[in-house]
Amino acid sequence: MRGRRCDLDLSWIIAAGTDGVLEAARAAGIGTLPRKQYGTADTFPSVKIEPHLAATDAPASLLTLERVEKRYGAFRPALVDISLSIARGEFLVVRGPGASGKSTLLRLLAGLESPTGGTVRLAGEDVARMRAASRVHLRRSMGILPSGDSLLDRHSVLHNVALAAWIAGTPREESLRRARAALDLVGVDVERYGAAPCTGLAAGVRHRVAIARALVNRPALLLLDDVVASLDQAAAAHVLRVIDQFTESGVTVVATDRIERQPENVEKAQTPTSVSANLEALPPAGAASPWPARARAIHLHDGKIVS
Amino acid sequence: MMNFTGGRLSALGEVFAGIFRRPLSFLLSIGALALVFASAIVCAAIARALPIDPPSWMQAQALVLVAGAEGEVDLAAVRSAISQVAPVAASEFVGRDVALARLAQRKGLTSIGLEELKPNPLPDAFAVRFAPGASPDAVEAAIAQLRKLHNVEGVEYPPEPYRKLSTLLQAARLVVVGGAVFLGASLAIAIGLVAAAWPRVDAQEVEVLHLLGADPAVVRRPYVYSGALYFLLGAAGAWGSLAGAAHWLAPALGDLAQKYSLAWSMDPPALGTGLAFCFFAACFGAMIASGAAYLAGRRVLAAQYP
Numbered sequence: 001m002r003g004r005r006c007d008l009d010l011s012w013i014i015a016a017g018t019d020g021v022l023e024a025a026r027a028a029g030i031g032t033l034p035r036k037q038y039g040t041a042d043t044f045p046s047v048k049i050e051p052h053l054a055a056t057d058a059p060a061s062l063l064t065l066e067r068v069e070k071r072y073g074a075f076r077p078a079l080v081d082i083s084l085s086i087a088r089g090e091f092l093v094v095r096g097p098g099a100s101g102k103s104t105l106l107r108l109l110a111g112l113e114s115p116t117g118g119t120v121r122l123a124g125e126d127v128a129r130m131r132a133a134s135r136v137h138l139r140r141s142m143g144i145l146p147s148g149d150s151l152l153d154r155h156s157v158l159h160n161v162a163l164a165a166w167i168a169g170t171p172r173e174e175s176l177r178r179a180r181a182a183l184d185l186v187g188v189d190v191e192r193y194g195a196a197p198c199t200g201l202a203a204g205v206r207h208r209v210a211i212a213r214a215l216v217n218r219p220a221l222l223l224l225d226d227v228v229a230s231l232d233q234a235a236a237a238h239v240l241r242v243i244d245q246f247t248e249s250g251v252t253v254v255a256t257d258r259i260e261r262q263p264e265n266v267e268k269a270q271t272p273t274s275v276s277a278n279l280e281a282l283p284p285a286g287a288a289s290p291w292p293a294r295a296r297a298i299h300l301h302d303g304k305i306v307s
Numbered sequence: 308m309m310n311f312t313g314g315r316l317s318a319l320g321e322v323f324a325g326i327f328r329r330p331l332s333f334l335l336s337i338g339a340l341a342l343v344f345a346s347a348i349v350c351a352a353i354a355r356a357l358p359i360d361p362p363s364w365m366q367a368q369a370l371v372l373v374a375g376a377e378g379e380v381d382l383a384a385v386r387s388a389i390s391q392v393a394p395v396a397a398s399e400f401v402g403r404d405v406a407l408a409r410l411a412q413r414k415g416l417t418s419i420g421l422e423e424l425k426p427n428p429l430p431d432a433f434a435v436r437f438a439p440g441a442s443p444d445a446v447e448a449a450i451a452q453l454r455k456l457h458n459v460e461g462v463e464y465p466p467e468p469y470r471k472l473s474t475l476l477q478a479a480r481l482v483v484v485g486g487a488v489f490l491g492a493s494l495a496i497a498i499g500l501v502a503a504a505w506p507r508v509d510a511q512e513v514e515v516l517h518l519l520g521a522d523p524a525v526v527r528r529p530y531v532y533s534g535a536l537y538f539l540l541g542a543a544g545a546w547g548s549l550a551g552a553a554h555w556l557a558p559a560l561g562d563l564a565q566k567y568s569l570a571w572s573m574d575p576p577a578l579g580t581g582l583a584f585c586f587f588a589a590c591f592g593a594m595i596a597s598g599a600a601y602l603a604g605r606r607v608l609a610a611q612y613p
Contacts, residue, residue: 072613112518113612139520150515167521213519 061085062123062221062252063109069117070104070303078104079303082118086254091247093291095257096300102256103147105300106223109254110144111135140168143214145224149206151213153199157183158190160198161213168217175216182212187238203230211239215246222246224255228290237290244292257291318528322536332503339497340541344588345548346490365476366396367437367446367469371453372430374460385458386433392452394438394445403429430460443470501537508603514611517604527600534596535589542588546581 065084071077079101086092094102107113108120112135114128121127127135151160161179166172180190186208198206207230214222222243228236247253291297299307326333371389373380382400389398406429435453437446443466450464508530516526 107612133523136517136520136522139518142520144518146518150511150518152512152515163515164519167516167519167525 062088062090063254064121064124065105065108065118066121067118068108068115068120070101070108070113071116077116077303079108079115082303082305084298084305086252088252089247089250091244091253091255091292091295093255093257093295093297094300095259095297097259100300101303102258102300103225104303106144106146106225106254106256110142110223111138140217141219141221143217143219143222143224145210145214145222145227147225149210151198151206151210154197156195156197157188157201157209158194160209161216164213165216170217178216179212182216183209185215185242186212187235188212204232204235207231208235208239215242218246218251220251222251222253222255224253226258227255229258233290240290240292244294247292247294255295257297315528315532319532321529322533325533326536332500336497336500336503336537337540337544339493339500340537341544341548342493343490343497344542344545346486346493348545348549348584350486350490363436365472366439367441367443367464369435369437369446369450369453369462369464370401371398371433371435371456371462372460373432374430374458380431380458382431385456388456389433389435389453392449392456394441394449395435396438397436399434399436401432401434403427403431406432443473508600508607510607513604513607517608523601523604526604527597530596530600531593534599535593538592538595539585539589541592542585543581546584550581 063084063086065082068079068082068084069077070079082101082105094105096102104113108115108127109122111120111122111127111130119126119128122138127138130138152163155163158176158179161182162172162175165175165178170178180194183190183194188205188208193201193205193209198209201209211224211227214224224243227239227243231239243253243255298305371385373382373385386398386400389395404427407427410429437449446464446469447466450462450466453459453462513526
């Protein structure tokens with residue numbers, strides 16, 4: 001009952017009656033790796049994952065946001081007129097101060113919430129128009145790091161990570177094996193922490209466990225909120241290197257990065273503009289920034305793209 | 308509660324683990340549920356046994372004797388006057404000849420030649436029936452009024468039987484009300500106990516499973532199994548108790564029936580019926596638990612993702 005067993009996790013969409021999504025998804029490369037590629041030796045083979053689907057005719061953008069707006073009741077809108085296009089295999093960093101709409105944007109991309117205006121398209125399909133059950137299933141093909149990690153405190157580190165694989169349809173033993181590999185990948189000592197309940201872990205370890213859970217299914221789309229929060233510089237650099245290797249293999253990454261609020265940026269802000277024009281390369285992974293050189297950034301402020 | 312470690316069997320294991328963590332609470336819940344089920348079965352049996360309309364013997368009746376023969380008296384006027392006296396519910400004219408014929412057909416009177424009696428000494432009469440539930444005082448006041456009506460020679464009404472019957476009915480009503488209060492209280496206690504012992508929906512778990520794309524059925528499964536188990540055992544307990552009580556009371560009730568010359572038979576409850584009852588109770592419990600878990604999960608997610 002966890003999920004239908006198939007090579008591509010998105011094949012359930014056909015059964016769910018959302019016409020055309022699978023074809024679009026195949027073309028865009030959404031979906032976890034075909035199961036035959038999950039051998040015992042290649043769970044995370046130095047994270048040199050081969051592009052899992054030929055994407056010669058793939059559309060340019062995997063995710064598209066068209067004039068998206070999100071309001072919560074009578075409060076000021078969390079997102080205003082966001083238009084954004086994210087290509088397959090792109091590493092996009094959404095930067096902004098607290099309460100600028102970064103987490104809201106990620107929740108919209110994950111289908112956890114629906115926009116109050118505009119459209120969020122995943123592989124050309126309007127996410128808000130999918131059935132609720134379909135959106136739930138779709139998240140099996142995503143790796144999501146929510147704000148506040150959302151780990152099950154009473155359960156062990158290993159089970160927290162393996163749970164995501166098990167829900168995606170992986171047998172129990174294989175789920176545990178992948179969980180160990182994922183934890184090892186992000187630098188969590190499985191021997192030391194694997195059996196420990198999450199409740200007593202340090203914030204940095206918890207955060208890495210949550211990242212491991214996002215990676216354990218080798219998803220085609222990674223949505224990572226505050227990915228370097230709670231991590232020291234070395235750990236942050238390590239985690240970002242790992243994620244960058246996923247990007248190299250064709251995985252699309254959208255990560256948020258919290259920065260200090262700078263009022264002068266607001267004054268500089270012009271009317272929201274389209275994204276492709278506003279994407280700018282981050283500083284190379286050098287002295288100041290741990291972010292990979294390939295990563296491109298947009299800046300959000302008060303729910304608007306300002307640069 | 309979480310059933311990560313497997314599927315249905317693991318969910319069932321979680322349910323049993325929860326039971327063993329709080330066995331006393333579980334037993335109390337099952338006992339209370341069994342009490343509710345047993346009360347419901349008894350109520351259903353009583354409701355099925357009792358007639359919908361009150362039988363004629365539960366109504367006060369009187370015979371209004373008309374002064375004079377048919378043709379000499381305006382019977383329509385008498386009937387009209389009778390019907391206007393409260394709490395008269397109905398009246399039926401019984402002519403003297405019909406009355407004599409009925410009397411002659413009674414056992415023990417056939418041989419004495421009543422039909423040959425000339426002239427017929429019986430008067431014309433109206434058999435009057437009072438409204439069900441009318442108090443004896445009201446009936447006796449109405450009798451007094453009937454006696455005063457024009458062209459009424461007299462009223463035959465023995466007051467004692469209806470007074471006794473009325474007292475008995477009041478006592479029975481008290482018993483029924485007391486039983487209903489007891490049933491309601493036991494139902495409230497049962498709901499409280501079951502709610503206290505029921506596995507809690509873990510908000511964090513619901514949120515995480517939703518985030519990771521778990522089927523809602525995976526989240527609800529342990530609660531559904533728990534509901535089915537509680538109701539199954541409660542129903543089995545109720546059915547077993549009633550079957551045992553019936554088996555134990557059958558000889559005594561049989562003797563009592565024989566003593567009062569009543570036709571009485573008490574068939575033991577059929578095993579098939581009991582099994583079907585337990586099955587439907589389990590389905591009902593699963594349905595309630597599924598609905599409750601669904602609503603709780605939806606509340607959690609609505610708070611998390613408005």
